Amino acid sequence: MRDLFELTEIAYNSLKYDKPVDTIVINKIKDTVLSQGYIGIAQIDTIAGDLEYNAKKIAKYIKFADSVELEAVIFPEFALNGYPIGDVTKRHNIMLSETKKWLSALAELTKKTIAIVGFMEQSSDSSKYFSSVAILRYGVVQQIIRKSAISYKSACCDINYQIPYKEQINEPLYCGYGITVGDEIYNNNLYGYNILDNLLHKQARLLINCSANTYKYNRQMLINNSYSYLATTYGKPFLFVNHSGANDNIIFDGMSQVYDAKGNLIARAKYAEEQFMIVNPYQGIGKIYPLPSGLSDMLSDNADFSLNYEPDLERVYKSLVLGVNDYFSKCGMKRAVLGLSGGLDSSVCAVILADALGKENVFGVSMPSHITSNESKSDAEMLANNLGINFVEAPIRSMIDTTTENLNSLFIEVQKKWNVRYKKSFTPDNIQARSRAMFLWGVSNEFESCIPIATSDKSEAYMGYATINGDMSGGFAPIADITKTKLFALARWINKNRTVKDVIPESVINKRPGAELAIDPLTGKPLIAEDALMPYEFLDEVIWRIENKHQGYNDLLNANFVYEKNNNVPKVQKIEWLDKFYRRMSTALYKWSIMPPFVMVEPHSINKLDYYQPITTSHINYKGVSKDYISSVLM
């Protein structure tokens, strides 16, 4: 006999594809939820700004909830509008007036089941809005709850448009539902009263929080602790409903949760995936879906840098696949073309793309130049074969030759006026990288719904070790938030845990990364990136310490790096690497400003939504100066 949760999953699998739910399944669920108090949690994935898409999805679950006679069905904050929409309402306030029409129509659909739907409610200033939650039932809007406090730490830039509503204190509760919106519950005393005290005073029998929460380590830890605490403190069941899926750069991590009146977790939906779940918070009926392996560990233990990424890799991989899938589908795209170099970055990207878009929708192009080794070529082809993606080899040699010849003539002319030609330049390397990008953009121009992929990673982005209009150019950058050492771990994880094992050739993971753009004059072999930069293990710990611990130059100099435990690093060497790090980072700011979109899967990122640094701040002195130096300069 299938339980309620299995039945709901079966129903969801039909609803997901807009198919009618089997009558037998409906009746079985109906029989199970005969007693009062069963509530549907619709952890939906929305498209920001697409009212029609979102409303259709909401309508579907309202109808289903009604068909099985649930007490209520709850949607997240901003369910109808999707999130984030940035500054859209500033210039296009039709978004808000249309929202009202769609909400009315959704209300008209409702019968006995209460539907609780988050939406943007236009204020008297037509470009501004409240984050509101509508209670719909019997064909009409029964009540509207408005968020009373807005976090100023939002990554979503909406603080100019979202306004807090402060006058809700005297409205009665509908059906005893004490509804709060987003993080207003953390701002308890902001308006001279505690919002939860107030709800309890009005005899809430159930505390509900509709949210649009994005993935952050610390936030998740906070949520886990605080919801349990709130349920216990107030002695009422607590129900938290979140978005799932990715919009642009942001992942909504799902994990909607239900706590009983004693603060015990009785239900938790999946990580970042769309899900419809039925629970009974009064009777403690629910199911706790597992978190990605290691996520629960990570929540409590993230104090030191470690190269043991293993516990976090399932979450990371799922998030990257989700990010690609949602970006493509929400932009109406379906195909990806990428250069396969036989290196780590492009190999991991290919696997992610295959899993996100389907292998038939991915084209790997090997574009060997005169520097490319035979091993790289065969690694690229082997990876494509293992994955089953489309593959073609397109030599770029003649294009490089023509371009180089043309450019050399041009340089001679320019040099006549500008006698500042570099003796040794990166020009030839960049010609290769840009020729490849030219091919990929060509394919994307010529074939329907196709996006070219930028394959550069986070370590390279910090070092500016990627070519503008070359490997850093593309319509999406799947791994731009992942450092190189974590990518190595991810490649091994993929080989071990993906349904089809060992798709990434061992030689790809074992070789030391290099762009194969230039020959090292010392060895006569292609230049190794770590020789040009610094060991990735060292580099990635620098990045981690700056992003997570906000350490400065001197902290880093004095810190004991993992890399130093296993290798002898003279202080003069460490100073050279740190100097190089800050110098390269300072001049990489322009590159950061034109990075293609990528999902943020780490707690910190160089995505502008998490960290914005103006390009003209490239002169910041990160080392600091002595008092004597200052005096000498100002004298």
Next chain:
Amino acid sequence: MRDLFELTEIAYNSLKYDKPVDTIVINKIKDTVLSQGYIGIAQIDTIAGDLEYNAKKIAKYIKFADSVELEAVIFPEFALNGYPIGDVTKRHNIMLSETKKWLSALAELTKKTIAIVGFMEQSSDSSKYFSSVAILRYGVVQQIIRKSAISYKSACCDINYQIPYKEQINEPLYCGYGITVGDEIYNNNLYGYNILDNLLHKQARLLINCSANTYKYNRQMLINNSYSYLATTYGKPFLFVNHSGANDNIIFDGMSQVYDAKGNLIARAKYAEEQFMIVNPYQGIGKIYPLPSGLSDMLSDNADFSLNYEPDLERVYKSLVLGVNDYFSKCGMKRAVLGLSGGLDSSVCAVILADALGKENVFGVSMPSHITSNESKSDAEMLANNLGINFVEAPIRSMIDTTTENLNSLFIEVQKKWNVRYKKSFTPDNIQARSRAMFLWGVSNEFESCIPIATSDKSEAYMGYATINGDMSGGFAPIADITKTKLFALARWINKNRTVKDVIPESVINKRPGAELAIDPLTGKPLIAEDALMPYEFLDEVIWRIENKHQGYNDLLNANFVYEKNNNVPKVQKIEWLDKFYRRMSTALYKWSIMPPFVMVEPHSINKLDYYQPITTSHINYKGVSKDYISSVLM
């Protein structure tokens, strides 16, 4: 006999280049300012984050003010740190601890003259800061004033780090100076008391406002009116000191102002230019430097769209030149290379670059393809000769041929797997644009301190009518905030008002713009942009109405456009253009996200600092739908 203002200008012209001021000039100024109440206004141009550069500049003016025995010298808000620095302090809080050291050293320089210097004052949370103003005198910090209210409308993203200080009410005034910081004066009653009332109660004899104000039409109007009002209301002289210059995308518009106790404007510094000015606010001594022609008109009259841009063009041109100059110098760059097509966009860019960087530092490259007309080639060369910039012709034909050949072979392979090849694609057009960018980036890689220029304009950006990795690629985009019709007006203005007249050939201004990337099959001539898009006069008014009036689809359909007054536009044609506008704008969002930096010179912009719209919101229905449609969809 030279007056105080001429003498100060002479002194400034020495100080500017770090030269000693002539002793005779110093003594003459000293004689003039013998009586009390002469104050120096240092409207400086800073480099964001470069403490050493800014401190040296501040020290220079402190020393000069002391040498002529001024009562005080006043610097803007954030003078020591520069502005904006974005999220820098989140990860690199050394910026704040170093600030303290530099400030102490500046204090040590002071003697009798009071120096008032804005800086970021680290709070107890080490990544956060107050916007503070230090009063320095006799070698020490006498007092610190902290900003009490922060605008949440800042373009500078610093609301996460800057914190308001609310406990200043009881501190006595130093020397009767009633100091306020930035826009806190507009938030009079935010903390239960009026900050200016409070200053008056404490017997301020002079009201001072240190600011970091960016250019906005409306803001300027507000400032003009409110400062005069405040001076009159409180019966005290009012002194406003602002930054000048550009940092990244933002122009600080200078125009520091002094009002006497009756609210009369007695002094105003130049628009957006660095300046040192001496005034006596008690005695009404000051000089009102002229605004760019028309700026004062624009302040009060900007209600309707007009193609008469003339009054605003001096301000626009100065701002664009300043933006280029400051971006290059603050990034340590000095040369620019750009493609000269013989068209309007690249011609105007070339003039701006020549004026900003010096003609010897600009290289124009004509890169004709098989489509390029002889007229375009000669126009490009004539412009370069008129301007005196470097010029070279570099044909791209062989590169296009090789690339096309290579790509065609690749397409045949790809088509075997993906049978979704476009019958008619933009691929050949894009190959031309990308080949040109390859050349320009090549030059920038090969020659010292050289930035390639993206020449696309705002009308094209809205339409996505620019090639990724092609003409929209570059290290800086001088005219990305200027619409096409305004560019035409600007070109005429340049020919009329620049010292060397008529540098832009008439034929450039007279021809209808087209990218010369493709042949129109109907005419056999290069495709005209307006035929592919819509008339620029119409397009630019659509943009203006959306940005300034927040009009939606139906408002636009019903509005009476300037273009319609002079041309017969059937409704079906207008609908076609509007539909095309919204369709193209929706798919241009990705291009907006990777635009090179450009200064914002208009009140509204597609720069992320002014307007951010997530790419996945491309499905927004800007037309709206009927109630019947909604019902049919949700049934």
